[in-house]
Amino acid sequence: MLILTCPCCGVAADETELAPGGEAHLKRFGPGSSEDAFEGYLFLRQNPRGVHFERWRHAYGCGKWFHAARSTTTMEVFGTYSAQVTEPPPEITAKIAAAGKPTA
Amino acid sequence: MSDAVSVLLGARVDGPVTVEDAGLCGMIVLRGDLSSPAFKAACTEILGAGVPEALGSTVAGDRAVLWMSTDEVLVLAPFAEASALTASLAEALEGTHHLVADVSDARAVLRLTGGALRETLARLTPADVAPASFPPGMVRRTRLAQSAAAIRMVSDNEAEVYCFRSVARYVMDILANAAQGRPLGLF
Numbered sequence: 001m002l003i004l005t006c007p008c009c010g011v012a013a014d015e016t017e018l019a020p021g022g023e024a025h026l027k028r029f030g031p032g033s034s035e036d037a038f039e040g041y042l043f044l045r046q047n048p049r050g051v052h053f054e055r056w057r058h059a060y061g062c063g064k065w066f067h068a069a070r071s072t073t074t075m076e077v078f079g080t081y082s083a084q085v086t087e088p089p090p091e092i093t094a095k096i097a098a099a100g101k102p103t104a
Numbered sequence: 105m106s107d108a109v110s111v112l113l114g115a116r117v118d119g120p121v122t123v124e125d126a127g128l129c130g131m132i133v134l135r136g137d138l139s140s141p142a143f144k145a146a147c148t149e150i151l152g153a154g155v156p157e158a159l160g161s162t163v164a165g166d167r168a169v170l171w172m173s174t175d176e177v178l179v180l181a182p183f184a185e186a187s188a189l190t191a192s193l194a195e196a197l198e199g200t201h202h203l204v205a206d207v208s209d210a211r212a213v214l215r216l217t218g219g220a221l222r223e224t225l226a227r228l229t230p231a232d233v234a235p236a237s238f239p240p241g242m243v244r245r246t247r248l249a250q251s252a253a254a255i256r257m258v259s260d261n262e263a264e265v266y267c268f269r270s271v272a273r274y275v276m277d278i279l280a281n282a283a284q285g286r287p288l289g290l291f
Contacts, residue, residue: 008174009159011159011231012232013230016230017230017231017246060245060252061244061246062172062173062245063173064174
């Protein structure tokens with residue numbers, strides 16, 4: 001069972017209290033962008049074997065969105081961080097590097 | 105005029121842990137910047153209870169303020185006072201970014217009493233209900249079996265559960281069922 005600590009309220013929330021939001025740090029391509037870029041934004045996802053950055057929502061708790069970094073193979077959680085960033089913060093990437101995992 | 109009644113009509117199940125309908129309760133949802141002076145002043149002056157810390161609650165007489173989220177608190181007050189309180193809170197917060205609404209009829213309140221209530225809750229929720237991580241005064245929004253609920257630990261022997269009115273009977277039944285379980289001596 002996945003347990004993620006919500007960075008908004010500080011609660012260590014069980015997976016069943018959370019709602020998954022898919023891959024994190026997507027760049028939006030809207031009207032005016034090329035068809036390929038729009039397709040990538042809408043449909044193409046990484047699905048890596050290893051470190052993955054995801055969006056989650058503390059649906060049964062404070063209701064806020066946040067980001068989480070975890071390994072899809074070992075379920076190791078490297079940390080959770082604010083939803084209002086476009087890339088993982090240095091302390092999270094340092095933790096992943098320390099664990100010897102490449103970030104795809 | 106019709107008389108307001110609580111959805112469970114005063115239902116009560118006795119046992120090692122007593123589960124009962126806490127009756128009609130005035131509830132006001134109050135959203136805004138919890139750290140702003142205007143918000144704090146409105147809470148302190150009108151309710152008598154200050155803005156609670158994260159996951160906490162403040163109590164003043166028959167009123168309580170429960171922390172719901174980083175930008176939301178739930179005000180508990182006697183049912184008859186709710187609409188007047190809503191109006192005075194709205195007046196006090198006018199001009200600031202806020203939301204205040206009387207939601208007294210949205211949720212049901214259940215009261216659990218008994219020494220084994222932590223075990224009763226632990227059978228239904230993924231939240232850590234051990235005394236160290238769920239002390240009296242704390243409010244935790246979580247899940248009870250299949251429905252969303254907020255739990256406030258009033259004291260070590262009393263807790264209140266707030267759930268949507270539409271699932272009140274379900275929550276009452278699962279709590280009453282869990283309360284009858286064999287004591288495990290976990291907490």
